[in-house]
Amino acid sequence: MPLYEDLNKQYIAGEWREGSSKNVYENRNPFNHEVITKIKMASQQDIDEAYQSAEKVQVEWEKVSAFDKADIMENAVAIMKSRREELINLLIQETGSSFLKAKVEVDFCISITREAAGFPMRMGGELVPSLIPGKENRIYRRPLGVVGVISPFNFPLYLSIRSVAPALAAGNGVVLKPDEQTSVSGGFVVGKIFEEAGIPKGLLNIVVASIDEIGDGFVDQPIPRMISFTGSTEVGKHIGALCAKNMKKVALELGGNNALIVLKDANIERALNSAVFGKFLHNGQICMSINRILVHKSSHDEFLDKFRTAVKNIKVGDPSNHENFIGPLINVEAVNRILSQIEKAKKQGARVVLEGKVEGNIMHPYILAADSNEIATAKNEMFGPVTTVIxxxxxxxxxxxxxxxxxxxxxxxxxxSVEKGVEIAKQIKTGMIHVNDQSVNDEPLIAFGGEKDSGLGRFGGKWSLDEFTTFQWISTQHLPREYPF
Known part of the structure; x- marks a missing residue:
C-alpha cells in the first residue's frame, strides 16, 4: 500500500488544492527542526467554500442508508489498522510523540471510529404518549447539519477524529481546522483516511488557516450549527461566547490542573508508577496529565525520594528512538513559558527536588516540592514535564x-481500598477521576469531559451521539381535534 501523498494541500469541496491565502506555513519537526512540508494557507474565502460544500452535500448524506454510512466508518477503521505504522511514524515526526504515545493515539482513533460506526443504526426515533386524544407524538433524532471542528497539537490525529468520525456517522457535514503545527497528522491525513474510506466528495473539508488572518471567521461563519473545540480554556471561553451570540451548539474540552492523591494507606509502588506515567506521557502535554501530586505526610518523604529516582531513569531524547519516553515540546515558546513558571515557583518558596535541563525543544523532567498549593507550578497548568509534590x-x-x-x-x-478511593473521588469536582490508577485515561464508550473551566459537553459513546445530533418533535393528529371555538 503506497504512503499517502500531497499532505500539504487544503481539502475543499472534494478537491486537494492550495489555499488562496498569501501566507505560507513551514511545518517543522519539533525535535530536529527540519521542514516536513510547506503549506499555502487557507483564506476566509476558502473556509466559506468549505462550509458551503459541507452544507450542500450533507443534505444528501443524511438520506444515505444507515448501513452504507456504517460501512464507510468501518472502512476507515480498516484503513487506520492497515496504515498503523505509517500513522505512528507521522505522529513521531510531526508532533514529537514517543513511540508508545503514538501507538496509543492511533489505537484511540481506531476505537472511537469503530464506536461511531454504530451511530447510523441509532439515528431512529420513538413514539411518546400524548395528552391530546387521537394524537401521536414522534421524536426523531436528527443530525445538526454542519459541524466545525477545531483540534489542537498534542493528540492531533485522535482529537480530530474524536469529533469528525461521530459527526459524520450521525449524518453531519464537517469542516475541520487543525492546529497548523500539526496540520498533517491532525488534518490532511484525516481527509485522506475518509476519502479512501468512501465518504462523499465535499462532505468532509480540511482547512489550515492562520488566526492572524481569519480571526473569528471559522467560528462566526453562519453555516455551522455546532463548533467542537479542544484547546486552551482562554480560547475556549472566547469560542463559547461567539457560539452563544450566534445560537450555535458548542462542545469544549479545555485545560486541566489534575491532582493525584496518595492516601495514607495507599500502595506506594503502585502510586509511583501511576505518577510517572500520568505525569510524563507525551512530556506532560496532555490536558489530563497529572499537574500536582498530593501525598500524605506519613509517606511523603519516601514517595518523593522514590519518585525522584524513578523519574531520573526516564529516557529522554529523539522520539524516533523507540526507547525514549520523553521527546521534544511542541515549540521553544512552550519551553520558555514553563521555565518562567518554574522560576516564579522557586521565588514563591518551592524547592527543586529534580532539576531538568533544556536541549533545544527537549526539556528533561522537573520535580518541585511545596508546602501549599499557592505556587505558580501548582496553580497553573504546566502542559510540560514539570510536577509539584505537596x-x-x-x-x-x-x-x-x-x-x-x-x-x-x-x-x-x-x-x-477501592471503596475508600471512590469515597474521596466523589468529593473531587472533576468530570473524570480514577481510583488506583493515573489521570490519563480515555475509552470509546465513556463520557469524556470536564467541569468548571475544563469545558462543556461530553465525548465518547452515546454522549458523542447526543452532542452531534438534535431532536425533532413531529405530532400527527389522527382523529379530529376539538377546539374551544
Missing part, C-alpha cells in the same frame, strides 16, 4: 487542595 495531613485537606483550582477535568486517587 504534603497533606487529613483527607479533608487533600480534597480541599485538589479542588483549589479553576479546572475540573481529570484526577486520580490511590487508596488501600
Amino acid at each position: 504534603p497533606f495531613e487529613k483527607e479533608e485537606e487533600a480534597i480541599q487542595i485538589a479542588n483549589d483550582t479553576q479546572y475540573g477535568l481529570s484526577g486520580a486517587v490511590h487508596a488501600g
